[in-house]
Amino acid sequence: MTTISNALQAVQRRVVAATAACGRAPGSVQLLAVSKTFGPDAIRAAYHAGQRLFGESYVQEALPKMEALRDLAIEWHFIGPIQSNKTHSIAAHFAWAHSVDREKIARRLSDQRPTGMGPLSVCLQVNVSGEASKQGVAPGNALALGKVIAELPGLRLRGLMAIPAPSDDVAHQRTQFRQLRELCDEFAGAGLGLDTLSMGMSADLESAIAEGANIVRVGSAIFGVRDKNVGHEVVF
Ligand SMILES: *Cc1c(COP(=O)(O)O)cnc(C)c1O
Secondary structure: OOHHHHHHHHHHHHHHHHHHHOOOOOOOOEEEEEOOOOOHHHHHHHHHOOOOEEEEOOHHHHHHHHHHOOOOOOEEEEOOOOOHHHHHHHHHHOOEEEEEOOHHHHHHHHHHOOOOOOOEEEEEEEOOOHHHOOOOEOHHHHHHHHHHHHOOOOEEEEEEEOOOOOOOOHHHHHHHHHHHHHHHHHHHHOOOOOOEEEOOOOOOHHHHHHOOOOEEEEOHHHHOOOOOOOOOOOOO
């Protein structure tokens, strides 16, 4: 068995254990394998070990990998910052975008979604930790933006996503994830039903699942430590 297959199984066990520990239904948490900086061979190994959902953060890096893996039935999720000049590629190639945080970007994605592909599933990225991250809509502005996105024909608003400030303190991790869940409850109260909380990564997926995550985005625990010198310009 390959290292990736072993690591993937270990992460799957963590997800199953965390889901059971808080009394949630088996299978209610999906694992998104974050493959940024890793090449097609690593993704293929995870696929052959049963993984189907993969997340990428850089469009230029993702497109050639997607092309090299065309033969696999992968569901691709875009999770990185979205620039205006990348919306066309994201709308044309991905099933999901987790990182929508501006109306202008949402409108471009909707307008550019090819007819026949069905709406692009989107999550609104929310900046739950304040100044620690510049990405994400402020919690107080999220509902207004959500209402705009819900009306766009090329998009399907699925949920909320957050990347909280990293913390070793489980109580602090949970407080931040809880904020996203409570915001999701506010959306429901306003008539915007969401089915997705995209939160939790390699280091904190247990806390995220305890607070209601249904997609955890896990990279290094599956593929290993990322090479900081590899990024958007990855060559393989
Ligand atoms: C890289 C990345 C992840 C995965 O992080 P790990 O700590 O490697 O699990 C998750 N979400 C987003 C948005 C990322 O950019």
